[in-house]
Amino acid sequence: MPDSTVASPVLPTGVVFRILGPLQVDGPDGPVRVPPGRQEIILACLLTEAGRVVGTDRLLDLIWPDEPPDTARTQIQICISRLRKSFTEAGVAATVVSRAPGYLLQTGEDAVDLHLFHRQVAASRVLVKEGRAAEAAETLRGAVALWRGPCLDGIPSDVLRIRGQRLDEDRLTAVETYLELELSLGRSHDLVGEVRRLVDEYPLRERLRGQLMLALHRSGRQAEALEVYRAGRRLLADELGLTPGEELRQLENAILAGDPALLSVAPAAHPAHPAERAAPPSAAPLPAYGDEKPHQLPADTADFVADEQVLRTARAALLGGDDQRALGLVVIVGKPGIGKSAMATHIAHRLGERFPDGQLYGDLRGAGPEPVSARDMLGRFLRALGIPGPVIPDDTDERAEMYRTLLAARRMLVVLDDAASERQIAPLLPGSSSCAVVVTSRSRLAALPGAQRVELDVFDEAQSLDLLARVAGVERVAREPEAAAALVRTVGGLPLALRIVAARLAARPHWTLASMVHRLANERHRLDELAHGEMTIRASLSLTHDGLNRADRRLLRLFSLAEGPAVPGWVAGALLDDHRPFPSDLVEPLVDVQMLDAVAVERTGEFRYRFHEVIRLFAREQLTLHDSPAVQLAATERMLGGWLAVAEQAHARIYGGDYTVLRGSGRRWQPPAGYVDALLTDPVEWLDMEHANLCLAVEQAAQAGLDELCWDLTTTLVTLFEARGYFDLWERTHQRALEATRAAGNRRGVAAVLASLGTMHLSRQHPEEARRALAESLEIFDELGEVHGLALCRRDLALLDRQAGEDDRALLRYEQAARDFDRVGDVVGRATVLTQSAHIWMRRGHSAVARAQLEEALDVFRSVGYAHGEAHALRRAGQVQLQMGEHAEAERTLTGVLEMVRHGRDIIGEGHLLRNLGEVHAAMGRYAQARDAFERALTVREQIMDHGGAALVRLDLARLLARAGDPVPARQLLDQATQTFRARGMRHETREAEGLAEELAVLGSAAS
Incomplete structure (x- = not known):
């Protein structure tokens, strides 16, 4: 891709991986060779998603788009191993780690040129918002200079080639944006030559052509400007049979009319991503780069069969149809077992490239007893979009507003599976036509305006035979065509029932299709009191269930006790009290006959499993028939004890031991030690990945009357809730555990849960609620003589005192807490107290x-x-x-901590540290460095939509600018900050801002 705007750019020395051009890896001693072919494709894919997990299935599709060989996964592992070895030998500061369901490239944040480009574009957006157009344009030119040719040039993959073309489009958008900024700065004469060369290179880009017309017009060259328009009109007519767009035509008319506004106003921005449905232009002139791009879709079904007309209808509706302004919305409806979820997932995978900003997926559990609320699902989606938990608002409407704002300038596909009602999904619908939504439901959801409804029906004979052949075998079906036709008629074309029967045949290759017809007919006759659809599924399930051996039937029944959306294999071991090292071996026979689905692979190599809801109900019925309540309770206790045991170990690995948490006497069940070691290579990530199962385990423990297990697991999960800011889950699990412990008269459990709730209220900045919970907890612990609990309560009560300005009382409580932590040997608890009380002494x-x-x-x-x-x-x-005047030491310390929080992906901590570094630079008289640090802190806060935090940084910046004698931008920043402080009831900060405003007013008076 020749670029006339930048000649021989000097690339930043910190960049190690370059994909903005041919793939290149630079080690300390020079370029590192990456063998062409598979390794090159894998590395390129990992680099485009650096910092995010790339699924093994995606890598398989990239390398073998048609049919992967049997050794494909092994070959992927070999390529990964060789890449790791190459990096190590070359001294490259990067590593590829195994992480379910694939691999993750970990390296420095600016080590990949693509990420550096995104960061620079994001920084330019902030500069534009602050009115610093010249700096924004310069920053964008630096970002564009990172390109060395077409992105991912030479990589032998059609999918990556398309991805590279999209990134090249981002580069051109950035070019057009800095040209627009520079035109607004009055640099028209200097830009004519550059823009003309770009128009010659990209003659069909109307935004560039409009910029050239404007530059010529402002340079007094109206005739040439009009000729540029006419040349473009001829080209469009000859090449595409089209006429110029409305904006270009308006610009021509304005030039002909001599409109004086053209001398100062740039033309309106064109959409950033022309496609079948373009995203609407943003109010800001820069697109949103560098944001989170979630890819949450479940795996597609390998042997998927569907009506192509249905797929075409759904595709047309999602991509816009006749109305380019409306949200693409498809509702897939049908009875249980008809294939709604499989259809939605398949459609979403097929359209993945049309929605480059990612896919959100939510299982709303509408058919279950407790559907997921819109508020909870919004919280999950916001976190997936990069918003930290502490910044997510409590109110549903505020969450929906933040969600719509984040999606407004993105092309994203949202899949809402198993919806219960219109009310449940209405807040989850984006407000922008650049996005699309697929909904599945057993109800028609008739009140959703603009929705294209797709009603799935049973398969016809051709579709049924196709699925039967794909699962049971093509040759087998061809050998018995009459029996095959009879079999699909017996099943009635219901996809789930047909898949179960076909899987049963696949597991029994010696059975004839005719014998299966006979067996199924007998089973249906036995169940003829049922409705037709229910009878079809029940017959196929019963037939398969009865054909299992005794141990597999028992596991199927007990496995229905696991209520999570995707369950790990060790749960089977816990349910059966089987300690084998590879517990998935227990489950695979059920997968073979389609009674369970394997939906993901853990980093251990073990699988994760999920029931179809219809099969779960069947298994629960069998459980009630064959297993006593005592057997069910014992199995449940082992399973929940397994969750507690692993969560307990995760906490210990994070804290360096069993510190800062109380333990109960609930029974643990230990999965195999080597298996747990592999699971917990990153214990916070394991907790996060399993949070749905863990929270359901709390609920299940409460329902089963296992109050000790319930409160112990609940308080252990605070390790995750604090790290990720999952306040909704924190509150819900603890309220449930509080009910269970109060009902059981478990005073110690009540106190432990209340103490943890106090910590949550502290984190949410609800001091009165925190004090009430902690006071009740302290009283109970005092009655019980529970020293460790007293220490935890006093630590948090001291923090409340400190926040209220009661420093003397806080220091006394801290002293008591430290003494109590010493008595029970909790060294981390004592160290935490020392860290917190040090802030008082510093103050x-x-x-x-x-x-x-x-x-x-x-x-x-x-x-x-x-x-x-x-x-x-x-x-x-x-x-x-910093307080002691040791500025250089403070800079080194805080810079080191900044690297630590970035490594831990703590974006809130990054904002705090950048602000602290700004304070250090300001104290050292480094105006430019201080401003840069504050502006980067502001970028972080705006990126996560932390409006209160952003206002605090604006106050810092205003103070800095005022001190440097720059009152006008200081006043603008101060006005913005004050408006936020007042809106949020931040009284102390409002007073600070008003004091600075008075100082600026005095300075203004003195200057005049």
Whole structure:
């Protein structure tokens, strides 16, 4: 891709991986060779998704788009191993880690040129919002200069070639945007030559042509500007049979009329991504780059069969049809077992390339007893879009507003599976026509305006035979055509029933199709009191169930006790009390006959499983018939004890031991040790991946009367809830555990849950609720003589006192808490207290005391390997150094902590550290560096839509600009910040802003 705008760009030295051009890897000693072919494709795919997991199935599709060989997965593993070895030998600071359901490339944030491009474009957006157009244009030119040719040039993959073309389109959009900014700055004469060369290179891009017309007109060359328009009109007519767009025609008319507004106003922006349905132009002149791109779709069905006309109808509706302004909305309806979810997933996979910003998937569980609320699903979607938990609002309407704002400028596909009602899904619909939504439901959802409804019916004979042949075998069906036709008639064309019967045949290759017809007919006759559809499914399920051996039938029944959306294989071991090292071996016979679906692969190599809801109900019926309540309770207790055991180990690996948490006497069940070690290579990620199952386990423990297990698991999960800001889950699980422990008269459990709820209210900044919960918990722990519980409560009560300005009372509580933590040997609890109380001593000016406490805390955190505690204590240490005038040391400390929080993907911590570094630079008199740090902190806050945090940084920036004698932009920033403070009831910050406003007013008066 020749680029006349940049000559021989000097690339940043920190970039290691370059895909904005031919693939290139640079090690400390020069380029690193990546063998062409499979390794090149895999690395290119990992780089486009660096920081996100790339599924093994996706890599298989990239390398073998038609039919992968039997050894395909092994070949992928070999390629990954060779890439790792190449990086290690070349000294490249990157690693490829195995992470379900595939692989993840981990490297520095600016080590990939694509990511650096995205960051620079995002930074330019902030500059534009602040009115700094010249700096924004310069930043964009630097971003465009990263290109060395067509993106991913030479990679032998059609899919990656299309991906590269989309990224090349992003580059051109950035070029057009900086040209538009520079035109608005009055640089028209200087730009004519550059824009003309670009128009010659991309003659069909109307935005470029409009910019050339405007540059010529403003340079006094109206005749040439009009000729540029006429040349474009001829080209469009000759090449495409089209006329110029409305905006270009309006620009021509304005030039002909001598409109004076053209001398100062740039033409309106064209859509950033021309496609079948273009996203509407954003109010800001820059597109949103660098945002999260979730890919949440379940796996597609390999042997999928459907009516092509139905697929075409759905595709047309989702891609816009006749109305380019309306949201593409398809509702797939039908009875159980008809294939609604499989159809939705298949459609979404086929349209993946048309929605490059990703796919959101939500199982709404509308057919179950407790459908997922819109509020909860919005919380999940917002986190997937990169919004940290603490920033997500509590109110459903506010969440929906944030969700629609994030999707407004994106092309994203949303799949809402198993919806219960219009009310449930209405808040989940994007407001932008650039997105599309697929809904499945057993109800027609007639009140959804503009929806294209697709009603699935049973298969006809041809479709049924096709599916039967794909599952049971083509030759087998060809040998018995009459029996095959009779079989599909007996099943009645219901996809689920047909798939179960076909799987049963596949598992019994010696059975004839005729014998299956006879068996199924007998089973249907036995169940003839049922409705036709129910009878068809029940007959096929009964036939398969009765053909299983005794152990497999027992596991099928017990496995129905696991209520999660996707269940790991070790659960089978817990249910059966079987400790074999590879527990998935127990489940595979059920997968073979389609009674369970294998839906994902863990990093251990073990599979995750899911019931079709109809099959789960059948298995539950069999459970009630064959297993006593005592047997069911014992199996449930083992399963829940397994969840507790692994969660307990995850907590211990994060904190360096069993610290800062109480333990109950509930029974544990330990999965195989080697299996758990593999699961917990990243314990926070395991907790996050399993959070749905873990929260359901809390509910199940409460329902089963296992109150000790319930409160113990609940409080253990705070490790996840705090790390990810999952306040909704925190509150819901704890309220359920509180009900269970109160009902059981479990006073210690009640106190433990209340103490944890107090911590949650503290994190949510609800001090009164926190104080009430902690006071009740403290009273119970005092009655019981529970020293560890008293320490936890006093620690949090001290923080409440500190926030209220009651420093003396806080220090007394901290002293008591430290003493109690010492008595029970909780070294991390004591170190946390030292870190928190050091802030009071620092605030009082006792820097030496604060420093001594922080050094002791750091020794503890480092000795046990508690990284979060170390980062928090180091940040406080940096603040102490700043207070003591040790500016260089503070800069080094805080820069190190910044790297730590970035490595942990703690974007909120990144915002705090950038702000602290801005304070350090300001204290050192480094105006430019301070401004840059504050502006980067502001970018972070705006990216996660933390309006309160952004206002605080604007106040810092306004203070800095005022000190530097730049009152006009300072006043603008201050006005924005004050408006936010007042709207959010931030009284202290409002007073600070008003004080600065008075100072600026005095400065303005003195200047005049």
